[in-house]
Each structure stands twice: as structure tokens, then as C-alpha cells.
Amino acid sequence: MNYCSHCGAPVHLRIPPGDSLPRHVCDACGTIHYLNPKLVIGCIAEWEERILLCRRAIEPRHGYWTLPAGFMENEETTGQAAARETLEEACARVEIGSLFAVVNVPHINQVHLFYLGKLVDGRHSSGEESLETALLQESDIPWHDLAFRSVRFALERYYADKRAGHFRLHSLDLPPPPADYL
Numbered sequence: 001m002n003y004c005s006h007c008g009a010p011v012h013l014r015i016p017p018g019d020s021l022p023r024h025v026c027d028a029c030g031t032i033h034y035l036n037p038k039l040v041i042g043c044i045a046e047w048e049e050r051i052l053l054c055r056r057a058i059e060p061r062h063g064y065w066t067l068p069a070g071f072m073e074n075e076e077t078t079g080q081a082a083a084r085e086t087l088e089e090a091c092a093r094v095e096i097g098s099l100f101a102v103v104n105v106p107h108i109n110q111v112h113l114f115y116l117g118k119l120v121d122g123r124h125s126s127g128e129e130s131l132e133t134a135l136l137q138e139s140d141i142p143w144h145d146l147a148f149r150s151v152r153f154a155l156e157r158y159y160a161d162k163r164a165g166h167f168r169l170h171s172l173d174l175p176p177p178p179a180d181y182l
Helices: 078-090 149-164
Strands: 011-014 023-026 038-047 050-056 069-071 094-105 110-119 130-136 170-173
Touching (some): 038 094, 038 149, 078 110, 078 130, 094 149, 110 149
Parallel strands (some): 038 110
Antiparallel strands (some): 038 050
């Protein structure tokens, strides 16, 4: 951040009085600009024992498979974000269930939340950000072609909980990926 969104004057990174972390502070008006993690919200959408996946048409990870997910918008709940992202990326209507996984990704300033969901009618197709969509059984999941480690975590826990006969809330703090991670 270079300029204040309030008055347009330059900002500088410093620790404001009464704070303990560096913030972008406007020299002219004194406005403190807080930069906080982004929320990425997704859905593990099920239909007849299969899970809905989307193959990404955008970067990062173009061509890799993922759960329908994306950045939460202002003025929506996390559940609404999960339903909206499923509709946008997979043209699928979903009934949102309980929160299932929370993945902290501090090295990129994100938190990923995944909800359980049920497709309303089983219909799906590619949205603008997807090359294709598919309903897949566990044995058909393209594990080596999943776009994100958070998605793999959510899917692995989903199938483990399904085998155990009960779903619970899971969490993970993801470290930075290894240097050779593609």
C-alpha cells in the first residue's frame, strides 16, 4: 500500500501508538490501514455418494482440480459464500450444511473454510472459472492433480469421517510449501 484510501496522501509502514504490529499509517490524516487475511470459502458438495469437483480455468493452478471455492464477498455469510461459489464455479445449486474444515494459510494471508453440502438436483456444468466439472467417487478423485493442499486436506478428512460414520470439524495450519512444489 502506497497511498491512503481516505485522503490520498502517502502511507508508511510503522507501529502506531497502542498497537504492537506494523501498519500502513497515513502521514497526513493519521488513518491506520489494517490489512487482514482473506477468507476463501468452499463446499464439499455431495450427490449420490459422489463429490463435485471443478477443473480450474484460471491461475493459480490452471488445469488442476479443486472443490468449488473462492473469496468471500462483503455483506454475505460464510455459508452464503460457499453456496454462491458453488453456483458460480459449477453452475450447481447446493444446500449448505455444517462447517467441516478450517485451514490457516498464513504464508499467503488466507484462511480456507470448507462446508459440507448436498447438491439440490445433481445438475452441474462449467462456470466461467472452470474448464469442466465432475461428480466423482473417492476412487476417481485425481489426488495428484488437486490444485491446493487445503482441498486435499478437506477431502481426505471427509472420506475418513464418512468411513467412521460421523463428521466433525477439522483444522490445519499449513506451512509454506516446499520449494519444489508445483
